[in-house]
Amino acid sequence: MKIELKGVQETLLIPLAARAFETKSKNPRIKDVKAVEMVSKIEYDFSKFDRKMSKEGVIARTMILDRETQKFVNEYPDVVCISIGCGLDTRYYRIRYNQVQWYNIDFPEVIALRKKLIYENKNVHFIGKSALDISWNDDIYIEDKKVLIIMEGLLMYFTEPEVIQLFCMIKNHFPNCTILVEIMHPFIAGCSKQHDTIKHTDAVFRWGTRSGKAMEKLCEGLHFVKEWNLFDELKSRGVMFRIAGNIPFIRNKNNKIVKLVLQ
Template structure:
């Protein structure tokens, strides 16, 4: 563990992991914050980076907090129902959900590229039954590092929009090849939003670019015959609770507007 600020080196897409980290830290430091992510707050204080360039991203900030509230709740619900499950946090970044939740007897795997895992190991304390895998999610060997093949939950937030559709299909096929049945919680971006990286309120301040989106979350099931759409949790529903603004309340009620917001889509994937 480091005690002073320290520069880190990340790839272009990997740098975007600092956006949710920063907003989780900001929310944690509020007197009545919706989440408490002490590790995120500590990391922001230790990493030498100009986080202030994200301060104008109010939409992203609200989206990150909404996403965090949703996934903290729903992943905990899954663990409660499957206390000895296996969770793969795909493209984990500096997510600390495994610290915040009660994992019971679950095994938790944080999967990301080597530069990200190096930062995790440098700044984050290990936790029992939690493991890091320093590989690309397209590396066909990563399932070999995951112990267990029952009650598999794949969680991926802020990741799929940086892939091409062919890469999304490749990843789905890789998961299907290795697990007879798995559950996927995947953040999905609308295709129109994915075409406008330069207009995004935070990602536009990095060199990363969106590559993929889909008009309806349920349509992702068309990418592979083994995918079955179950449900989705739209960020704007949580935004309407967290923010009293009229725009969010209206958007949460009108499906046309609501659909343009990111959501966590739930799928069952079988061989």
């Protein structure tokens, strides 16, 4: 299958490739059979994304988000999960409990590609709209269920006004939700051209924040709960990661997964 993706949309292939590479490795930390299947069906030079730093970061964030999503689902089995900027994410298939209603949101072109590779079912729904298109909120049926919103590899491609706009949209439509989001430090956001995989695309990082706590200023009612540095999952990946993870100047600039609640 030949595909034509440009700019930010092309970056969805980076985590897909990382999950497939990891699944096929000798001692995989995650198993994503669907990622392997999708990579095998797409005619594309995935080798340019086979870079250690980026691959390790993707797997670290995947492990954290899988774990925290599973914890939330364990507590609220009939939760509504909303993956904004889903790309070719396959988290639903790694989560146990089939009562979950899962909504994947991305550009129409991305959702069209998803539909060629992954099927919707009674629990998994696709919405082909921009994250900033306020109408996608009307396509989600929540009743009185708990809502978990996941934003992975997304906000760094937005401007700060767009980030604020998105959080205000979420607050207006899902006022008591829980949010798991990946954040990038402003220093790293300024280094798109040096990034080991992003430099192979036309995408550019546009926003970063120093901490999850700092995100509270984005939207009234947004409260910081906890954050996890990706280095926390990389301690066993070699001396370089162990040393870097213990140097505050380096550690503080690594990506983090942040848990927030809207109240």
